[in-house]
Amino acid sequence: MKILPRSFYDRPTLVVARELLGKRLIRVLEGVQLVGLITEAEAYIGEEDLGCHAKAGRTKRTAVMFGPPGHAYVYFTYGMHWMLNVVTESEGFPAAVLIRAIEPVEGREIIDSRRSGKDTLGPAKLTQALGIDGKLNGLDLCDPHSGLRIEAGPSIDDKDVITGPRVGLYTVPEPWKSIPWRFRVAPFPKKTTKIV
DNA sequence: AGCACGATGCTCT
DNA sequence: GAGCATCGTGCTT
Numbered sequence: 001m002k003i004l005p006r007s008f009y010d011r012p013t014l015v016v017a018r019e020l021l022g023k024r025l026i027r028v029l030e031g032v033q034l035v036g037l038i039t040e041a042e043a044y045i046g047e048e049d050l051g052c053h054a055k056a057g058r059t060k061r062t063a064v065m066f067g068p069p070g071h072a073y074v075y076f077t078y079g080m081h082w083m084l085n086v087v088t089e090s091e092g093f094p095a096a097v098l099i100r101a102i103e104p105v106e107g108r109e110i111i112d113s114r115r116s117g118k119d120t121l122g123p124a125k126l127t128q129a130l131g132i133d134g135k136l137n138g139l140d141l142c143d144p145h146s147g148l149r150i151e152a153g154p155s156i157d158d159k160d161v162i163t164g165p166r167v168g169l170y171t172v173p174e175p176w177k178s179i180p181w182r183f184r185v186a187p188f189p190k191k192t193t194k195i196v
Numbered sequence: 197a198g199c200a201c202g203a204t205g206c207t208c209t
Numbered sequence: 210g211a212g213c214a215t216c217g218t219g220c221t222t
Contacts, residue, residue, distance in 0.1 A: 042214070051214070053207095061207060078215050079204030085214090098214060124215050168214050 002152040006142045009069035013088040013095040017043040017183050020086070022156040025102055027130040028147045034111055034130055036102030036120060037153055040184035042166045044085070045095045051169045051176040054094035064138050065094040072148060074127075074137040081124035082133045086141060086150070100167070101184070102126045160186045 004023065009016055020041045027034045044052035053075070054062050064073045065087055073085040073096045085096035101121040104111045111120065111129045120129045127133070132148065141149050163180045 044214075053214080056208065059208070075214090076206060077213055079206075079213090081215050083214065100214085118217090122215070166214070171212080172214090 003142065003144055004070075004150050004152065006068070006070040009086060009088050009141075010090060011088070013043040013045045013097060014181065016086070016088045017041045017097045017181070018161065020097060020099070020150070021161060021183055021185050022153045024105070024151040024153040025099065025126075025130070026149050026151060027132065029110070029131045032107055032110060034104075035106035036104045036111070036126065036130070038099055038101070038150075039103050040099075040101035040121070040182070042098045042100060042183070043088075043095070043181040044098060044166075045089075045181070047094060049176055051166060051172045052094070052096075058094070062094060065096050067091055067138070070140065070142040072136050072139040072141055074132060074134055074139075076134060078124075082127040083123050084127050084132050084136075098123060099126065100182075102129070104129070156185055162186055 020038050023038050025036050025038055046052065047054050047057060049055065054065050056062065058066050061075060064071060067087060068091040069087050069089060071087045073087050075083050077083060084099045087096050089095045100123045104120060115125065115129045120126045136148055139146055139148055162184050164182045165178045165180055166182045169177050
């Protein structure tokens with residue numbers, strides 16, 4: 001119900017990436033609401049960041065990142081995968097947060113069937129699970145009637161947040177390759193620790 | 197459990 | 210024409 005306002009996104013990208021953890025990602029697909037809690041995100045910040053698509057400047061593909069905050073930047077890669085990002089910072093400054101993983105909390109049956117019972121921990125996995133593709137590029141996430149939007153969710157304590165280098169930037173030079181702009185919620189323990 | 201690899205097409209040089 | 214902000218499979222330990 002509490003949709004995140006545009007001011008949430010109009011802030012430093014690292015702050016937005018951290019605070020997106022635990023938020024409710026809502027996708028309305030064929031009239032059914034699917035919801036996942038965001039559990040992993042990465043920041044891509046400006047033309048100086050050589051891991052960010054905006055390093056190439058303003059192109060047809062990166063135009064959305066240069067636009068106003070609170071919109072979806074959805075792009076296609078590896079010949080088969082869609083990636084979901086949310087645009088951050090003021091209009092004119094290209095930056096975004098890649099959503100890398102969700103934990104399904106609503107519409108699980110549909111999500112599971114779209115994933116053939118497999119997990120949603122991975123940027124291409126969650127877009128497949130929620131039916132997100134290039135048609136949603138540029139969509140306003142702050143519009144309560146959008147088929148894709150983000151609402152407030154459970155707060156995540158700092159002690160449960162793990163940071164580290166962004167994933168998959170094999171040929172990106174330092175310091176961008178290793179800079180710790182990845183944020184994820186510590187995995188829920190599968191087993192209680194064995195006491196001897 | 198961990199690594200290597202192929203799939204597959206769009207974007208920018 | 211090269212390079213991808215990846216995933217699933219299949220093979221090795």
